[in-house]
Amino acid sequence: MSRSTPAFLLTSEWHDDDQGTELTFWWSTAEGPLATRHRQPGVCFIDSDHSERAQAIAATLAWPVEIKPLALQSFSHQAASACYMPASYLYRWRDVLAEQGIVCREVDVRPTDRFLMERFIYGAALLDLQSSPPRLAPTRYVPKLRCLSIDIETSMPHRDRPDRLFSIALYSDSERQVLTCAEPRPGQDEQLQLHWLADEAALLQRFIDCVQRIDPDVIIGWNLVQFDLDFLRRKCQQHAIDFTLGRDGSAMGWRRQRNNPERVFVHIAGRLVLDGIELLRNATWQFESFALNHVAGELLADQKLLHGEQRGDDIERLFEQDPWQLARYNLKDCELVWRIFERADLLNFAIERAHMTGLAPDRMGGSVAAFENLYLPRLHRAGFVAPNIGEGYHQRKSPGGLVMDSVPGLHDQVLVLDFKSLYPSIIRTFCIDPMGLITGLHSAQQRSSAPQWPDDELVPGFFDALFHRQQHVLPQLIAQLGEHREQAKQHGNQALSQAIKVIMASCYGVLGSDGCRFYDTRLASSITMRGHEIIRRSADWIRQQGQRVIYGDTDSVFVALQRPHDLKDAYRTGRQLAAGLNAFWRQTLLDEYGIDSHLEMEFETYYRRFFMPSIRGEEVGSKKRYAGLAQRENGDETLIFKGLEAVRSDWTLLARQFQRELYRRLFAGEAYQQWLRHTVEQLVNGELDQQLVYRKRLRRPLSAYQRQMPPHAKAAQRLEAWLQQQGLPARFRDRGGWIEYRMTVNGPEPVEDCPSSLDYGHYVEKQLRPVADALLQFTGEDFTTLAGQQLRLF
Structure with a gap:
């Protein structure tokens, strides 16, 4: 291997030994996988005033703690000192000092995360292998990762017999094989290698051997972490087999989330584990259902070889009677996952997300962690230590985005003007920033008189917030992300553009989340309440131009043109309104606050016809619900629904x-x-029965539905009784879940056990009538009249 090489981070971990804390990083390089190991103690921060007392406590406990003063200060402007120790001592040290009234900060930053972020290493590094340990420098490197898609087939859960493992499929660029412990049967398939193993133990060991032989950088699957790997782990425990999937021969790490025991995390040294469902959600894909068959149908126009309500029974039957067909089904699932990853460009999204945030590609969610990875090292270089959760101001609640009253009805020719990335733009324009807030307030306290606007040093926020115009971090960070996104768009890098969009959009969310150490309602309110002001004043300006505003929503304004326009003229008017608003805000913000505007209004959509419903049973217009026939400049038309029944999965x-x-x-x-x-x-003639299934979620265990039993809970109760009769385990007893049911003359019945006749009158009255009348009330018609004789049946 060359002495200096770019590398992409796969996994990281740390442990303490006799010499302190060792950090281990696994990298993907052009010449193969590589592990580097580094020594770095754990660190946290205390106010320097407490240093002597804290050092005495460490001496009394005989703990290896070293305390040093730093050129840093807390958000209370108190000088800070660093406490260095083996990382496993950090939380115990925090608790001991808390008993003495001493606050420790940044205890919860992972040693591996701190090591990389303080070097501004996000996703990739240039490894200098001539030094020992290797020195790391920031770089950008897009690896060619070797992937392996896996899927398992098992028996249906049954209370009277243990779970059984039937087969494991492996699919990659070069692999098309299935391992099974079924009884061997004659057969042949040129597209499939089927390997017969004697029993579950042999099957598990062969799978482990295959993973080590194929040596993938990434293991992908569907519900991979929460089911497949968890099931395999439990089977390995049952058969006393070490589940050694790590590149260093280590066993797979496994843990449950502390506050959500159903959430499972795994760690395989040197291998990423990417679940298709979680990754699609992180990339902001939306589907009515994330079941593999549904997503494959939407993205690939393909489907599983077995699907439907009796799939579990079919799998068990095939295992006993036709293992070749079961193997085809098993491998097809692997193939579908592989193709979904390609179609949605999920691997590139995960790589680019890692480049932007420093989070490992298999670390799903993590918006707070991503924000802190980007913010903390910049904060430290600006001379501050981060606060702990709960230290910010939160006496007043921050409001959400503005939603204006709408003008209900059918409208012709509606323009939608949209502020591009409104909240990030507000952050940039008004210098909204955690550090900028405490430096701004501190600066104001040093003055003999209150600031007057415009001010050379301060920008006002809400809830008495003041932001420093020069001393801040987040506005520059937002600007850099915006520049990177524009470059990504210019180069056609959609994965990078989407990754940056997700990160930028999360900046407001984390500041408004009480799970973030920078949570302070003065920050969140100075974003949302400024957004309210901007939308209202923009609507007023549009009205002054002689146009009619019929709705406004967070960052958008809907304008009904006041005279007939042809398509070309409508687009020209939309662009003129957007340009005029941008000029208005540039001048207004310069005059009122002496700041440059980064607000950018865009003409987004032209609707040839547009419908805004009223709240059911009232004359007031609804919010966040509308439909329209959008027309592009070339004349192409698209029907768009927002918030209406057509895009709601709880309707049939x-x-x-x-x-x-x-x-x-x-x-x-x-x-x-x-x-x-x-x-x-x-x-009513029974020709649409397949379209009459409700799909709803119980958000609590079934036992929690005592005083009121909604239809979907009643269906779940009936299903539980049916499952018990079949000898199958309960589904909703200890947790919620999804239930599919139909409304019958005897009430709601689950699709698994629905012998009664369907209640067609219910579907007419509760599904068709409200959908139709919401629109027809504005045409002078009504559903009952149009439906005619058929309604007399009910």
Whole structure:
């Protein structure tokens, strides 16, 4: 291997030994995987006034703690000292000092994270292998990672017999194989290698051997962490097999989240573990269901070889009777996951996210950790130690985004003007920043009189917040992220652009989260309340131009044109309004605060027809709910729904498809009366039964539904009784979950046990009528009249 090489970080871990704390990093390089090891003590910070007392406590306990003064200060402007020790002592040290009234800060920063972030190493590093240990420098490196998709097939859970492992499929660029412990059967498949193992123990050991032989950088799957790897881990324990998947021969690490025991985390030394469901969510993909078959249908127009309500029984039958077909099914699932990763560019998204945040690609969620990775090293270089959770101001609650009252009804020619990245732009423009807040307030305290606007040093916020115009971190960080995103767009790097968008959007969220050490309602309110002001004043300016504002939502303003426009003229008007607003804000902010505006209004969408519903049973317009026929400049049209039944998974497929077609016909000027009547006729004749399933989630255990039993809970109760009769384990007794059911003449019944006749009158009244009448009230028609004779059945 060359003496200096770029490397991408795969995994990291740390442990204490006789010499202190050792950090281990596994990297992917062009010449293969590589591990580096480094020595660095754990560190936390205390006010320097307490240093002597803290040192005496360490001496009394005979703990290896070294305390040194630093050129840093707390957010209370107290000089800070660092406490160095083996990392395993950090939390005990914090607790001991807390008993003496001494506050420790930044105890919870992982030693491996601190080591990398303080060197500004995010995702990749240039390794100088001539030094020992290797020196690390920041770089950008996009690796060619070797992936392996895995999937397992098991028996259905049963209270009277143990779980059984049937097969494990492995799929990669070069592998197409399935391992099974089924009884060997004759057969052949040129696309599949099927290996017969004597029993579960042999199957597990062969799988471990295959992973070590293939040596992937990344293991991918569907519900991989929460099910597949957890199941395999438990099976290895049952058979006294070491689950040694690590590149160094170590066993897979496994732990539950402290405050959410159902959440499982795994660690495999030198190998990333990426779950398709979690990664899609992190990349902001949205689906009605994240079941593999549904996502594959949406993204690939493909599906699993087995699907439906009896899939579990089919799997067990195939294991006993046709293991070749079970192997094909098992491998197909692996293939679908592989193709979804390719289609959604998930691996590149994970790599780029790591480059931007420093979080390992398999560390899902983590918006607070990502923010701190970016912010802490810059804060330290500015001379401050971060506060602990709960130290910020939170006596008044921060409001959410502004949602204006809407003008309900059918509208022609509506423009949507949208502020590009409004909250990040507000942060940049008004210098909103945790450090900028405490330096701004401190500066104001040193003055003999209150500041007057515009001010050369301060910018006002809300809840008496003041922000320093020069001493801050976040505005520059937002600016850098914005520049990186524009470059990514110019180079066609969609994965990087999306990763940066997610990070920028999270900056407000973490400042408004009480799980973040920088949580302070003066910060969050100075963003959201400034957003309120900007939207309101923008709407006022638009009205002054002779246009009609019919709605506003967080960062958007909806404008109904006051006279007929052709398509070209409508687009020209939209761009003129956006340009005028940008000029208005540039001049206004310069005059009122002496600051440069980074607000950027864009003309986003032109709706040829637009519908804003009223709140059901009232004349007041609803919020965050609308539909429209959007028309692009080339004339192409798209039907868009926001918040309505068509995009809500808790409504039946019947209602969603009915709404889409009704609105499409009305917006396009097509006849819909006869179609509506025919749809009702099909429903009551039993021709649409497959579209009548409700899918809802119990958010609590079934036992929690005592005083009130909503329909989906009643269906779940019936399902539990049916499962008990079948000898299957309870599904909702100790936790919530999803339930699918139909409404029958005998009430809600789960799809697994639904012998009663369907209640078609319920679906007419509760699914079709409200969808239709919400729109038809503005056309002078009503559902009952249009449905005609069919309603007399009820």
